[in-house]
Amino acid sequence: MSEPGFHTLLFHALYKDESHREMTHPFLYISLEELEGCIKVLLDNGYTFLDPAELGSCNGSGKDILLTFDDGYYDNYHALEVLEKYSIRALFFYVKQQIVEQKLFWWEVYFRNRITETSFRDVYEEMQELKKLPRARIESMLKERYGEDCFEPDDDLNRPMTVDELKRFAAHPLVEIGVHSASHEILTNCTREEVLHEMEGCKRFLEEVTEGSIPFISYPNGDFNDEVLAVAGDLGFEWGFTTLPGLNRRKRLGERSYRLSLRRNVFPVPNDDNNVVRQVEIFAEQNR
Template sequence: MLVKIKKIVIYLSVFSLVAVAVAYWSFEDYKKNSVPILAYHKVDNDHSVYSVSEKVFDEQLKYLHQNGYKAITLEKMQELMDNRKLGEEKYIVITFDDGYENNLTKALPILQKYNYPATVFVVTGSVGATNYLSPKQVGELSKAGIEIGSHTDRHLPLATLSAEEVEKELVISKQYLEYLTLKTVKYLAYPNGSYNDKIGKILEKIGYTGAVTGLDGVNVYNSPQYYYYRVNMFKYEDPVRGFQSRLFRAQLKGWYRNLTLAKNS
């Protein structure tokens, strides 16, 4: 009887080790072929949870740089996805919501230090307001290689609006930003993370290529282009460890979500 119990224990131990190894390999493969999109707002010393200081932002980009992450734009990410070329390098996308002036004055020099591009989603109704980018500064960011995206005109939760109101918000912001940058605006960030399935069709009709949500996770080949996941960046007591933890949790959540979808399909 004792021998039989020992055999069962050995079999269970081996099975557990194999299961852990398979899960680890699956997770590592998923990470390799996924792209996190980081969602920042302000780079300043404000006490808001959505603010990170210049020092913290620099430390986080330094961590990414030292760990082999290559920052790309959303347009480049979509190109890599279309050509099935994720996994060739460790890619990451850096984004900013709202269009604060410090995205130019404080964030841009740090991005340039590491030769990292970024995407700034601008609320066009706030352009020129106190602490927000001026029309000229939006153009300066674009000329510096920053991808400019729309955060709508009035920053209203789109899921609460009629189709006509949604289209107006998206058209006005797109056209104004294209006027300021002389470039096609292809991406949207949903204000307040508010969206529904109908909005993707409106985006496609108007000429947007994709959109990002506020949902935690990372993006893979089968991620819907009008509902990309992001990793929300907040103020941390330990800026690097907190940053690492949030990135890991987003990757883990995406991996688990992907497994669940595969099982149910």
């Protein structure tokens, strides 16, 4: 018998056109067909999907699943087809700067350029190293290397939603919106003031766009510390998401710091078996 609580799954970007598989980061992008495959596996294994707005009253079978998507890619629109088919509500996290400035994330710029020059393994390792630098430094390096306009989207692939798209998306009954940050700065590298700016800037923006209050936050790269949790609590966030894997225990949901550092299982799992449906099957079997 599973312990009472819920699991959260984290996805990022989606594509409908199979030809995009070769053009996109395999640990960030899955096809719409694969998303549906993952949902079917979970349903077949007796899982129930949680409504993000009702996390507090999760019945805690241990087979409850919350579906989340980070970063606010335009292509998350495709998810609606599958969510509508199975009547699942999901939680989508946004970065203010990408939406307002309509610019690509640095890892998209790096991936699309560098993958033409070397193997995915190299690109992946290099990106892990780059992540350690301040975002502004990475961005200026990439502009120097790939041109001033390298952050401008040239088509729908990789791009963030526009403000209007986000407004329409957020109004969909199966969509719940959460804060990711103002600029996807890694919060554990920031001063308290910067953490406040990253969280509050995005929260205000999204609350204006959606005309509602937003109790959800996911920390960029999943990174957090006590100060990050304290600022999130001060700003009125109720639910915070990391990328530590595992079950969120129902009996601890009453503790604020626990609620602000919830666990999420990232898919695809970054390993050589790049079959996300099989990975979710393994997850479902481990949690029987």
